Amino acid sequence: MHEMTAANLRSAFGGESMAHMRYKVWGAKAGAEGYPNVARLFVAIASAEQVHATGHFKAMKDVGGAFLVAAGGGFGLTATSENLAGAIQGENFEVAEMYPSYIAVAEDQDEKAAVRSCRYALEAEKLHAALYTRAKEAVDAGKDVELAAVQVCSVCGHTVEGDAPDACPICAAVKAKFTAFE
Ligand SMILES: [Fe+2]
Numbered sequence: 001m002h003e004m005t006a007a008n009l010r011s012a013f014g015g016e017s018m019a020h021m022r023y024k025v026w027g028a029k030a031g032a033e034g035y036p037n038v039a040r041l042f043v044a045i046a047s048a049e050q051v052h053a054t055g056h057f058k059a060m061k062d063v064g065g066a067f068l069v070a071a072g073g074g075f076g077l078t079a080t081s082e083n084l085a086g087a088i089q090g091e092n093f094e095v096a097e098m099y100p101s102y103i104a105v106a107e108d109q110d111e112k113a114a115v116r117s118c119r120y121a122l123e124a125e126k127l128h129a130a131l132y133t134r135a136k137e138a139v140d141a142g143k144d145v146e147l148a149a150v151q152v153c154s155v156c157g158h159t160v161e162g163d164a165p166d167a168c169p170i171c172a173a174v175k176a177k178f179t180a181f182e
């Protein structure tokens with residue numbers, strides 16, 4: 001694997017791993033504040049970030065060794081509205097800058113596994129930003145978000161509310177590959 005693509009994937013792995021943990025912490029905080037649906041949303045999206053981290057890790061399976069990894073990640077444990085603002089900011093950065101740049105490099109270097117794992121993440125992060133924005137609007141209005149079951153594709157991290165689709169629109173995985181958070 002080309003070094004630039006490998007470095008980008010390591011950073012993306014770091015970022016997704018941190019997001020996974022950060023959303024679990026923020027989810028527990030939302031639950032403690034009396035927003036069970038926001039808590040459930042954080043936990044569902046945390047699982048999608050785990051899918052992304054796993055995909056990046058597998059794409060780098062031939063690049064072993066220990067590395068110092070620089071990865072962006074938000075910090076701070078504040079009120080749920082502010083935590084949601086941090087989540088939205090992080091997701092939007094990944095959508096607007098990080099993954100498009102990583103995909104461009106991976107395409108230039110003909111690294112197909114990296115292109116795929118970054119595309120999967122890019123598509124899911126768009127949905128995460130929208131879901132978190134809805135949640136923040138509800139919390140800022142003093143109530144929990146209305147939220148049906150949240151379905152997460154275990155192959156690509158696609159995150160959708162309601163029933164799982166017969167086939168994932170991003171990776172074509174069958175319905176049974178979706179995990180419901182309800
Ligand atoms: Fe995300």
Ligand SMILES: [Fe+2]
Nearest residue numbers: 153156168171
């Ligand atoms: Fe999928």
